[in-house]
Amino acid sequence: MKDRIRFNVGGKIFETTSTTLANAGRDTFFGAMFDDDWNLYSNYSGEYFIDRNPNCFGVLLDLLRTGELCIPPNVSEKLLYREAQFYGLTDHVRAAKWGPIDGNRLSLSRSIAGRAPGDGTAIRGGPDGGCCVAHGCMVHVYDWILDEHPPITLDYQIVNDVGWIDPENIVVSACERLGRGDGGMGLFNAENGELRHKFQISHENQIKSFTAGALSFSSSDSHIFSSCKGRSNEYGIGVWDSVTGKQIDFFYEPIGWSLGDADKLQWLNGSSCLLVATLFPRKDNCYISLLDLRVKRMVWSWSDIGAPVTVDGRRVRDAIAMEENGSICVVNEYEDLGFMDLRGSVGGGVRWSSRSRSRLMKGKMPDYEPCYPKLALHNGQLFSSMNDCISVFCGPDWMLTSRFRRSDGGSICDFSIGGDRLFALHSEENVFDVWETPPSQITL
Template identity: 55%
Template structure:
């Protein structure tokens, strides 16, 4: 049993044969739920730590170089890693000492789009182009490639992939840092639907079923969303027997708890973007051009038997206001009062969701917020985005809102808009020659951008604030 050092409050540690001396206060700053903090508790016991006979020295049978890095982090709040200490090695030792969260916090600060720096690039290892990237809550990520999903931990080490046996993945989401949710296309013989997998091992943990008339029905999910407060999972669904709409499941029990059937004119089953909005307690469902001939956006309230609390579509709007302005992507803003949309000509528009939907001129287009993506080839007006080799183009503009900032990708760049008026404040461009950005995702205080041509993911981080 390790007992606290008596007397002067100084602690001597022999780590793997190398001597360190620090104070009890420094060790206590790690927290009582860590190994080093718990060493000061007389009830603590660990076989890897022994006390010398004179009870003035602790021996810990671990790597001294990594311990020096972690001790300096406790002393200064800064993380300085020598070249010979790899991220993988440091991660392993930090996990042992219970300091992994402290290392993460020191490695990067809260995400600020105007201070983001390109930290790494993850080359693709799967055959075929990646189609979607998703950020994990802890700073890891996954990349979908057809029926396979590559998974990485927060130090960007590749874990065991998830293989859906040729069922193409339509969307992915993280329930937590160790649980990955996938939506895959229905295929004869099964394999599609919504399922949860371990992000650690790639193993299937649960399938979420759709029942109709007390019978389990096959279906193809399009988009996914998750309400972390209530634990509900949402997916847009297209069934073989006209079960079109939004399915709802309890992530804890794993059972279906609702299904909102598609009302006329909403195209819920075809929705390719779902987003839970905490402020309003509603789900945004967006079906966007060119997936359908027109764009549909709805806010769904599952507490209301009618389901649709607000809706907007470009159907029936004056041609003069909507011509050439088909919506390609949408995102609910952090204020919970508006939506931002983008068209194929890089115009940003805003919809006030507090007003009645489908009003004439409902989108306030802002050409002055034109995105900075000079390398993207402009499409001819009066024509939809082009398709290559008979396949649907995947590198459409994408949007995300985070921390009061708006992020928009076009071509090989991501534009950042800040302030109450969302003024363009910075532009992110990553790997040279990597091609257009086909998807990006924000999570774990990182931004991941997936390029199509070389199948590489750029990793953007905000440097930590200097320690004064």
């Protein structure tokens, strides 16, 4: 039979068809066996020998046949994942284990205890399903199997923010130690923790020492953005090329509040603007603005200066721009959501919505100290953390549709979505949870 293919894997014979192997896709070990028209190369007869684990090969071959991942007891799950990486089938394995993020169907996969005492400060999901956790002067890095790589160590500089450029590279921003000139940012190898680039700021033809804060990234042109603070409290936004490490631009605001000592940056691809937000309680007042990099000026701004603080204390704790809706969503300490219209050069009022966790669960709050709520937007769903719970809002009116929580671990101090996983970092001993969406059932 012309379509039949035989493999000898570690001494064990397997037979399959070219149709099954074509399910692997072009950028895989098996895809390389086909020409551009998906015809099997015919200049070889007999069997293909592969010096790999035969038990894992059988599991992966069944995955290509059925789309389902069934791991027998005699096969190490970790070894199977390593073998999948060799054959270029990690995407197939992940798709069989969990599907695209759906906040209304998330299930707790596992919890991982912190590797150091004390609180973590930030968690960031990676594009391939791994994550990293900032803790003091270190960043703990986990791959998609959730094995920990050698940590990134900053020689006693405190980490302010961290983010993934791609599955292989992580950017870390840090405080400058007084008089040392060693703060700023670095690009590190995610696998071994080695420094690849150290980013510098040149302003008015001088190299400046600076503390780097909030980070954001533009995937379309490999740009990195960071809020920066100089020794004399000069504030600005730096822009670098992640490939070369070279500075591209620097937006300096000597008067200050519109750029500020930003807590949150968010790159908006559609408008080529950068959201810059300084939030309570780091500052007494909240400032949110959009920096248009094409015209190099602020094109939208909002502040709560002069706005009455209600008895509920509706101070903004986090903000996120929603380009498709032309609005910015903010959240206060009660998990009330507020919405501001981006159409116009100056922000108007905030339209508050009180469909919050605290309103619905009065008298049932946990005993431990609450953390400030955070926001995330993913595939048209809005996520908001509050204490030990994450709420999901959907639809044009952002109605509360579900929540999920874990009863131990303390309040959620940060959460992040990446690689079709949601990672939630708890305040006690930086334990973090991994939430996944079960794969859709295959119907026959």
